[in-house]
Amino acid sequence: MCGIVGYVGDGNARDIIIDGLKRLEYRGYDSAGIALHEAAGLVVRKQKGKIKNLEDSIAGETFTSSVGIGHTRWATHGAPSETNSHPHLSESGKIAVVHNGIIENYVKLKEKLQKEHGVKFKSETDTEVIAQLIGLYYKGDLMDAVYKATAEMEGAYAIGVIAADEPDKIVAVRRDAPLIVGLGTHCNFIASDIPALLKYVRQIYLIENNETVLITKEAAKIFDSDRKEVKRDVFHVTWDADAAEKEGYDHFMLKEIHEQPKGVGETLNRRLDDDGSIKLDGITISKEELEKINKIYIVACGTAYHAGLVGKYAIEKFAKIPVEVDIASEFRYRDPFVDENTMFIAVSQSGETLDTLEALREAKRKGARILSVVNVVGSTVARESDDVFYTWAGPEIAVASTKAYTTQIMCFYLIALYMATKRGTITADYYNQIMGELKALPEKIQRILDNEKQIEELAKKQYKLSSIFYIGRGADVGVAYEGSLKLKEISYINSFAIAAGELKHGTIALIEDGTVVFALATQDRLYDKMLSNIQEVRARGAYVLGLAKENNKEIEKQASDVIFIPECADEVTPILTVIPLQIFAYYVAKFRGCDIDKPKNLAKSVTVE
Numbered sequence: 001m002c003g004i005v006g007y008v009g010d011g012n013a014r015d016i017i018i019d020g021l022k023r024l025e026y027r028g029y030d031s032a033g034i035a036l037h038e039a040a041g042l043v044v045r046k047q048k049g050k051i052k053n054l055e056d057s058i059a060g061e062t063f064t065s066s067v068g069i070g071h072t073r074w075a076t077h078g079a080p081s082e083t084n085s086h087p088h089l090s091e092s093g094k095i096a097v098v099h100n101g102i103i104e105n106y107v108k109l110k111e112k113l114q115k116e117h118g119v120k121f122k123s124e125t126d127t128e129v130i131a132q133l134i135g136l137y138y139k140g141d142l143m144d145a146v147y148k149a150t151a152e153m154e155g156a157y158a159i160g161v162i163a164a165d166e167p168d169k170i171v172a173v174r175r176d177a178p179l180i181v182g183l184g185t186h187c188n189f190i191a192s193d194i195p196a197l198l199k200y201v202r203q204i205y206l207i208e209n210n211e212t213v214l215i216t217k218e219a220a221k222i223f224d225s226d227r228k229e230v231k232r233d234v235f236h237v238t239w240d241a242d243a244a245e246k247e248g249y250d251h252f253m254l255k256e257i258h259e260q261p262k263g264v265g266e267t268l269n270r271r272l273d274d275d276g277s278i279k280l281d282g283i284t285i286s287k288e289e290l291e292k293i294n295k296i297y298i299v300a301c302g303t304a305y306h307a308g309l310v311g312k313y314a315i316e317k318f319a320k321i322p323v324e325v326d327i328a329s330e331f332r333y334r335d336p337f338v339d340e341n342t343m344f345i346a347v348s349q350s351g352e353t354l355d356t357l358e359a360l361r362e363a364k365r366k367g368a369r370i371l372s373v374v375n376v377v378g379s380t381v382a383r384e385s386d387d388v389f390y391t392w393a394g395p396e397i398a399v400a401s402t403k404a405y406t407t408q409i410m411c412f413y414l415i416a417l418y419m420a421t422k423r424g425t426i427t428a429d430y431y432n433q434i435m436g437e438l439k440a441l442p443e444k445i446q447r448i449l450d451n452e453k454q455i456e457e458l459a460k461k462q463y464k465l466s467s468i469f470y471i472g473r474g475a476d477v478g479v480a481y482e483g484s485l486k487l488k489e490i491s492y493i494n495s496f497a498i499a500a501g502e503l504k505h506g507t508i509a510l511i512e513d514g515t516v517v518f519a520l521a522t523q524d525r526l527y528d529k530m531l532s533n534i535q536e537v538r539a540r541g542a543y544v545l546g547l548a549k550e551n552n553k554e555i556e557k558q559a560s561d562v563i564f565i566p567e568c569a570d571e572v573t574p575i576l577t578v579i580p581l582q583i584f585a586y587y588v589a590k591f592r593g594c595d596i597d598k599p600k601n602l603a604k605s606v607t608v609e
């Protein structure tokens, strides 16, 4: 997601817009830019990197404009660069556009503009297509040109547009991406989100889908898709700016936990063709090259490593290729067997984790094919890979990774199914069954989130605990590791994860009266064995927090408390199983008064070995 800000008024547009962009930095921060109406026409300044880079780069310039638009980018199409950052201009230089979202049919529109109108493009972005299209239709009426252009655009987007020949107005459009209007005295604003405006206004219009907005210094009007003006109640914002960045959640972590239905859904749906087949943009490996692959390493750190454990399970189950999952900091020091028939999959939210990067470089030196699963477009891991499979989780601000983990797992399901179809190791029926299960996940995640209160209550009962064990079998083992990491890194409680069947080989000696054990029992085929493991630890005085699918009620007789998740196939449970563990960790840390978004000793991206 990206951030948009626009201002029309009596004040200095450059200062006000930069201010607003800084409050939207949580929406994206790999590049930023601004377009202003100056005497010489539209002046555009943009910079790669954080908004401060932009601010510093224009500090020495004098701008008198009181009308402009600005943008902070989270790249989805086109790596972060000055050329790809917004605003984008039409060829005439008379139209400037900022954009949040994705134009699904931008390639077709770009080809039409190039072939039929000879338009020359400067960037690889879908946004420049919008600017050129509006420029094509612009005959002196900006609203008219915007309506004509957006009628051809498909996808989810919010845009802000200014025209050199109409220096007193901004036009904006909302289609499935957030857009608001800020109402001031002799000034008006557009923005992606409330935090950008709170320093100046608290009266806003919430813009609805397929509405177009025209703002000037003295007026803010909303029009529907037929260009009929619509009336809108004014919404009075009571939040403070800090709360607004978290959209009312107390912490970014909780906000990001709640963004998972959308993130998981987008990571899946944008890669499905109309016939339900998988279109893996960014994967160039050929069928022949894929057939040569006889070994896969999945290498990562922390939560990304735990996603890799689920990835192993999916790839071996669907694509029947042996997979080894390794911790990046160990991988290259054990002289692993790697050759040109090896695929190395690096997993990294930030794409900057040095342990993972150095392991990738080692595998590359030995001839492996490098595929990476990354959340930050254009990050170092992405740039050094042969193929990149992006998670579309949006910026993850909290140090504790949540939505990146579930979208990474979704990527592994897609990679595994893609490989299985190319290698002929999956029947069409089974493929369709699993694909149906994956499509149902966002709604099921939401159902678990709707049950947040129960999990909060369980956390309130347990938040004073000094240690906790997470146990599971099959696909639940990797999730147990992730649940344990979530708890320890934000609540500082000593938590430990182990395969349930391994308990009796030593660790069970630690189980005593009152020990808390989180038992994950979602695998139908291993359910009875898990019930035995629960009895094993209960017999030694443990308090067992059970987690199972909602139809498996037997666990209620064995566990002290139970959290249920919606029914689903064993293969796809991890994305659901982890949600209650994330929520549990969050509330335990909250009741303990911990600094949840910025835990002690931790960084969001560990760029040292």
Ligand code: AGP
Pocket (backbone or CB within 6 Å): 301, 302, 303, 304, 347, 348, 349, 350, 351, 352, 353, 356, 399, 400, 401, 402, 489, 603, 604, 605, 606
């Ligand atoms: C996860 O909650 C932690 N923040 C940490 O383990 C993290 O997953 C690890 O440092 C890897 O980061 P990356 O995904 O950006 O490579």
